[in-house]
Amino acid sequence: MKPHKILPALLAAVAAPAFAASAEQCTALKNAKIADTQITKAEWSADGSVGADRMSALTGGAAQAQKAGAHCVVEGEIGARTGVDGKHYGTKFQLRLPAQWNGRFLFQGGGGVDGFVAPAVGSVPVRSSTATPALMRGYAVVSMDGGHPTPTPDFGADPDARLDFAYRSIGKTTAAAKELLYRMYRAAPKHSYFMGCSNGGREAMIAAQRYPQEFDGVIAANPGFRLSRAAVAEVWDTHQFMKIAPKNSAGQKILANALTQKDLDKVSRAVLKRCDAKDGLKDGVINAWESCDFKPESAGLGRAKTAVLKAVFGGAKNSKGQQIYSGWFYDTGISAEGWRSWKLGNSQTAKPDARNITLGEGSLKWYFMTPAVPDFDVAKFDFDRDTPKTYATGKINDATATDMSGFKVRGGRFIIATGISDPVFSAKDQRDWFRQMQRDTAGAEEFSRMFMVPGMTHCGGGQAFDDFDPLTALENWHDKGQAPERLTAKGKAFPGRSMPLCAYPKTAVYTGGDKNKAESFTCR
Template sequence: MKRSLLASAIFLAGTTTAAQALASSCADLASLELDGLDIGNTEAQPAQTLPPDPMSAMTGSSPRPVEVGTHCLVEGKIDDREGVNGHYGIRFQMRLPDQWNGRFLFQGGGGMDGFIAPAIGSIPSTGSTATPALSRGYAVVSMDGGHNGQGAEFAKDQQARLDLAYAAIGKVADTAKALIRARYEKAPEHSFFMGCSNGGREAMMAAQRFPTEFDGIVAGNPGFHLSRASLTQARDVQTLMSVAPEGGLSRALTQSDLDVVSSEILAQCDTKDGLEDGIVAAQCDFNPEALRGKITDNKLDALLTVMAGPQGKHGEALYSDWPWDPGINSAGWRAWKLGSEQRPAMNLSIGPASLTKLFMTPPQENMPEQPDFNALASNVSSVGGYFDADEVFLSTFAQRGGKLVIFQGLADPVFSANDIARWYTEASAITPDTARLFMVPGMTHCGGGNASFENFDPLTLLENWKETGEAPQMMPASAPSMPDREMPLCAYPTYAEYQGGDMNNASSFACVER
C-alpha cells in the first residue's frame, strides 16, 4: 500500500540514514511511493540562464531571461483520472534550489490555466525587473490548474471545475511542501503565493480557502470576481458592437477617439496630484459629458455604458463601474475591449467560452442570440459561489500573521479597480493591517499602459512586512517608458502627491489621504 507524500516524507525524515540519502540526491525523489502522485521527471539542473517565460502574456510575469543557480527539477501529476470527456490530473513543475533560503513560493497561473509556466517565481508585472523568487533561493512550484490545454472544454468535467476554482491549490501545496521536507529535511519557514490575473484570483483564494497553508500572498490585478467579469465582457461586446461600423468591433472606437478621451481625462485630472506629468495618481471626479461634441454622441453613450458597468433590468449593478484613467488609449486596453483588424478583442476570443462553458450550468456551446443579462447573472452565481475569491472574512489568515499585498492597474480593462477597492475596504474593516492595496496609475492588465509605473517589487515588500511587522505605506516604482523617473505607489486610499523638487525622485512625493 502506498503512503501519502506527506506521510512518506515524515517517515523518511524520522529515519536518519534514509533521510540523508533522500536529501543527498535530486533523483532519489523519483523513488518515493506516493498516493495520487506520479513523478515523471527528477533532474539535477546546473546553474544556467532560463529563457523568458513563454506564457508571460497569460501570467503577467516579466518576459526576461532568468539567471538561476543549481537546483532540482521535479515534474509530475496529481490525481491522474479519466474524466467525463477526457483524461485529467493536476500537472506541476517544482524547482528546489541547492542554496535554499528556507522559503516556498506557489506561482499562480493565468487565463483558464491549462499550461505549466516555468516555476521561477518572476514578479507578475510585465515591466518588473525585480529578481525572481527562484534566483532568491525560494523553492518554487507552478501548475496547470487540473487540465491540459487552454480551451474551455474541461469545464464539462465537475472535478476539473473544482480543481481550477480552488482544489488544485491545496493539493499542489501539500505535494510541494512534502517534497520540500523530503529534499531539505524540514518544512519551509514561510509559504507564499504570488500571481496576476487568474493567478491573482488563485492568490486571493489561497488566503481565503487555505488560511493555514500560506502566510504571505501577492495578488496582482486579481480576477477575484471572475464570474461577473466574464458576464461584463459579453455585455461590453454587445454595447460596443452597437456602434461599430462595418469592419467589426475593433472600429467601434478609433484610436483617435480614445486619444481624445485620454486627453480630456488629463485635462480634468492630471494636476490633482500636484504635478502635470501625464499621470493621474489622485482620485478625480471626471465629468465625461465634457467629451460630448468631441466624439460622436452614439460612441460616447456606448463608452458611458461600458464604464458604468453592466446593470440589470431595475438598474442593479451586475458587476462594477470603472475608473477613468488616461491609459484608456493604450494598446492593452484596446486589446481586451476592442481588438484590432489583425487580432480580435480578447473579450471575443476568450470571454464567450469562459462565460458559456465555465460559468454557466450546465455548460453551453454558444451565447444566446438575445441574452438576458439578469438571467445570466443568476446562472453564473452557482459556479461563482465557489470560483470567485470574494470572501472578506480572513480571521484565521490574519490570526496566524498572514499578510496580503495586492496591486491593481487603474486602466485595467478586464477587472475593475473600483471592484477590488470595494473588496479591500470591506475586508480591511474586519481584519485591519492584514492587507495592503496599491493602485498603479496608467497600468492595464498585469503591466502595460501609458507612463505606467509597473516596475516594482511586491515580493520584497511582503518579505519586509513579514520580517518587521510594519505594514508598508508605499511601494517604490518606476516606469519602463521613463527609466530615469521614480514615484511611490501609495497604500490605498492614499495617493502620491508631488511636494516639490526633482519630479524624477521618489522623495519628492508624499502619500496623502484622498
C-alpha cells in the same frame, strides 16, 4: 537536547543562511511516494537555465529565458483520472528546488483558464517589473496547470475539473510540493507565499481565504477575484461596442473600429486635462484617481460613441438598472494597447481578436454557465435571464470572502497591486472589496495593504509606473516588521523618473523638489 537549549538551537537553524541540497538528493525524489501523485521528472539543473514563459501575456511572468543558480527540477501529476467527458485530467506541476534554499516557499499563480505549467521561477507577475525572481533569491517555487491539460475552457464539461480549477488544485499542489520540499531539505518552510496576476491573482486570494493554514504571505496583482461576474461584463462591453461598430465593404461589423485609436487618444487627453493636476502636479499621472470627475461628453466623440463609452464605464446592468458588475475608473490607460487588446482588439475582419471574446466567450459558455452550453450565442446573452446561470460557478470560483481573520491570526500578510486602467478586472470592484474586507476583518490594517497603479493596464503596461517590487516588501514585512506604506516604482512610459505607489487610501502628492524623484512625493 536539554529543554533550555532547544530554543537557541531553533533560532540558530532559522538564522542559517541556507539549506544545501545536492544532485543526488534531487534525483532520489523521482522515487518519492506521495499519495495519488506520480513523479515524472526529478533532474538536476547544474547551469540553472529556466525557459521562457510562453504564456507570459496571461501570467505577467518572464517572456525571456533566464538563468538561476543550480537547482532541482521536479515534475509530476496529482490525481490522474478520466473525466465524465472521457478526457484525461489531473493536476500537473513543476517544482524548482535551489541548491541553496533560503527557507521560503512560493506558489506561482497561473493565468487565463490555466491548462499549462509555466516555468516555476517566481517572477513578480507584473510583466514590466525588473525585480529579482523568487527562485534567484533562493526560494523553492512551484507552478501548476489548474487540473486540466490545455489552456482551453472545455474542461468545464467535467464537474471535478471545475472544482480543481476553482480551488482544489491549489490545495493538492501545495501538499505535494511541501512534502517534496521536506524530503529535499529535511525542513519545513519558514514562510509560504503565493503570488500571481490575473487568474493567478485570484488564485492568490483563494489561497489566503481557503487555505489560510498553508500560506502566510500573499501577493495578488490585478486579481480576477470576481471572475464569474467579469465574464458577464465582457459580454456587456462587446454588446455596447457592437452598437456603433462600423461595417466593412461586405456589410460586416468590425468591433475593433467601434472606437478608433484617435478616439481613445482623445479620451485619454481629456481625462488628463480634467484630473491630472488634482494631485498637485501636472505630469501625465492621475494619482488623485478617486476624485477624478471626468465627463465623457468633454472628449468630443459625438453622441453615439459617448453614450457607449458611458455604458461601458458604468458597468454591466440588467434591464432594471441593477448592477451586475462594477463600473470602471476613467484613466489614461484607455489609450494603451493593453486596454484595446481586451476590449476591442485590432482585427479588421468579421472575426474579432479582442481577448474579451477570444478568452471570454469560451470561458462563459463552457465554465461560468451551469451547465456548460458550448453552442450558446453570446450575441443573444440576456442579462436578466442568463446572468443567474453563472451563480453556481461563482460560488466555487470567486475569491470574494471578506472575513480574513483566519489568515490574519497566524501572521498572514496580504498585498494587492492593481492597475487603475485594467480593462478586464475593474479597479473599482477591487477597491470596493478591499473596503468591505477592512470592515469585516478586525484589525485589517495590521495585515493588509493595497497599492493602486494609475495608468496601468492588465498585469503591467500603459502610461504607468509599473516597475515595482512587492515581493521584497512582503519579505521586509515578515522579517523586519516593516509594513509597506509605499512602493517605489519606475516605468518605461516615464524614463528617468520614479514615483511612490502609496498604500490605499493614501495617494502620492507632490510636495516640492525634483519632480522626477519619488522622494519629492508624500503619501497622503
